[in-house]
Amino acid sequence: MNLILLGPPGAGKGTQAVQIAEAFGLLHLSSGDILRAERKARTELGQKAQVLMDRGALVPDDLILAMMVEHIGRAAERNGFLLDGFPRTLAQAQGLKSRLESAKMRLDHVVSVEVEDSEIVTRLTGRLYCPECGRTYHEKFSPPQVAGVCDVNGEKLLRRKDDTPEVVRQRLETYHRETKPLIAYYGEQGLLRSVSGVGEIDEVTARIKEACGA
Numbered sequence: 001m002n003l004i005l006l007g008p009p010g011a012g013k014g015t016q017a018v019q020i021a022e023a024f025g026l027l028h029l030s031s032g033d034i035l036r037a038e039r040k041a042r043t044e045l046g047q048k049a050q051v052l053m054d055r056g057a058l059v060p061d062d063l064i065l066a067m068m069v070e071h072i073g074r075a076a077e078r079n080g081f082l083l084d085g086f087p088r089t090l091a092q093a094q095g096l097k098s099r100l101e102s103a104k105m106r107l108d109h110v111v112s113v114e115v116e117d118s119e120i121v122t123r124l125t126g127r128l129y130c131p132e133c134g135r136t137y138h139e140k141f142s143p144p145q146v147a148g149v150c151d152v153n154g155e156k157l158l159r160r161k162d163d164t165p166e167v168v169r170q171r172l173e174t175y176h177r178e179t180k181p182l183i184a185y186y187g188e189q190g191l192l193r194s195v196s197g198v199g200e201i202d203e204v205t206a207r208i209k210e211a212c213g214a
């Protein structure tokens with residue numbers, strides 16, 4: 001099964017993608033995570049992406065498409081792929097469609113995880129992560145046992161540079177302008193399933209599974 005999780009930044013796509021990929025045996029491909037790994041490794045792509053990411057702008061379509069197509073090629077060893085954070089523009093979606101057609105692959109479901117903007121701002125601006133193990137926390141909703149410190153390894157928790165209120169606003173604007181049109185695009189192809197992203201993590205996971213016919 002090949003899936004896309006669509007939704008605004010902070011809709012919980014990353015958290016849900018881990019659960020869904022595990023449940024269905026899919027290769028989880030998060031474009032944001034892949035880009036952050038490229039930055040950490042200081043590759044040419046990572047360095048090009050850095051400034052754009054830090055100000056909440058999108059990385060150019062051709063770079064993202066090439067990066068993701070390369071990763072999708074590895075899904076053959078699994079039960080399929082789950083894309084998280086990609087595609088984010090109409091051009092990316094159209095590029096993906098033609099690459100999948102050439103590879104005789106197809107999408108099964110595009111799940112749109114829906115959350116209001118005001119909720120997104122609260123979620124993202126309170127988000128913290130451990131630079132060592134990657135675990136994420138929220139200052140209000142899922143705080144660590146000791147403020148500012150990872151429960152797993154005692155590392156000092158950090159805030160993503162793009163989770164500041166100003167950059168979050170910018171990312172939401174980018175989402176509405178560039179990514180939201182994909183809802184109509186996949187709706188016209190009969191692939192869209194919409195679920196509410198509000199509620200407990202497990203409740204949202206159950207909604208996504210059901211939307212995928214599981």
Ligand code: AMP
Pocket residue numbers: 009031032033035052053054056057058059060064084085086087088089092162171
């Ligand atoms: P995310 O972790 O999905 O919120 O992505 C973090 C940042 O990486 C975004 O704000 C963009 O700068 C960049 N990025 C991730 N995925 C894409 C994509 N599909 N197209 C363009 N830029 C992307």
